[in-house]
Amino acid sequence: MAASVSPSRFFREEPAERCGATVEIGGIPILLQTGDEDFRNLIEQRYAGFVNSSAEPVCQLAIHLQQPMKRPPDDVQVSRSGSVWRIERGDFCAEFDARSRSGWVRQSANPYSLDAVLRIMHSLVLAEEGGFLVHAASGVRNDRAFVFAGVSGAGKTTISRLAPPDATLLTDEISYIRRSGSSYHAYGTPFAGELARVGTNLKARLAALYFLEKGPDNRVVPVSGPHAAHALIRNILFFAHDPDLVKRVFDAAIEFVSRVPVARFVFAPDERAWELIR
């Protein structure tokens, strides 16, 4: 008897969400799956410079578009059940399984919602390997990366705007730090601040972290380990009061300040500020 021939033996129709774009930030490619062609184009524009269709994704995020929620964006709520993180804000709802490194998000076609989900996913992945995202501008000069941390108003935008032509800006808002053995690298991110300029997609070995302070002159003042740890932890993007995650982030911060020079960078807002950054 002849075997029956089923089309399913010869091809498989992938669900629409399989289509999408792979966005690689910090050397971590994430496949953003969407069946909506317009939104995929929006993703490719939003993350231009970070789309890498040849990269093998290490994480996947299925995007389910819906009408905008009526609730305004509020503080993000992150909770964990086993290996699954649930992330909710007024404008989106998402889950991410840290074990399978896959998840989904339900949101409107708003790239800022996706930005928030990606930042949290990257934070969770980085926490497993001693890295973190930090409220900081960063740039590369002479193949060395410098990170400038500070809360809003500390001078991240100013120091970014003052960057000389031989410096490459990685970000003016959120810096991406990964550990590599006993050293650290800073990566460019598309998460822009007031400059509204996507960072450059490159990485460089981290030379120093500075806490920004505007002042009448330019000087670098070393900071002791405990003070550096306190200040760094205050600036790390941190989404959940989960004991395991807290311990990972805490350990990452302590390790970082033990290995990387940390100082206060008091700077006057003119071009001379970068004379000390070499």
Add this chain to the structure above:
Amino acid sequence: MSDKYIARSKAVAARVLGGEMIIMSAVDSKLFSLSDVATVIWEAADGRTPLSEIVAKRVCAEFDVPADVAYQDAEVLVEELATRGILSISNQPVADAEPATEAL
């Protein structure tokens, strides 16, 4: 007067950095730095050793302070740490507490 037993909370992360004990609460992400004396008490808080013994064998041995004054200060300290959720106080030994980080 019954003695007190103190145990480090499991919902904290703690590391020594630059000779200073830094503690972070997993409940509210607050950070604390402990003084030398507080660090000695914190490290000895195994839930099984009475506070009076910790004070006598650790605090008074390492710091030049009279025992009665040291005990009164230790009581105030552990109450404050307990209020912040980074230490628990019991009138009985705590069975599942983490061991002391340094032998008494």
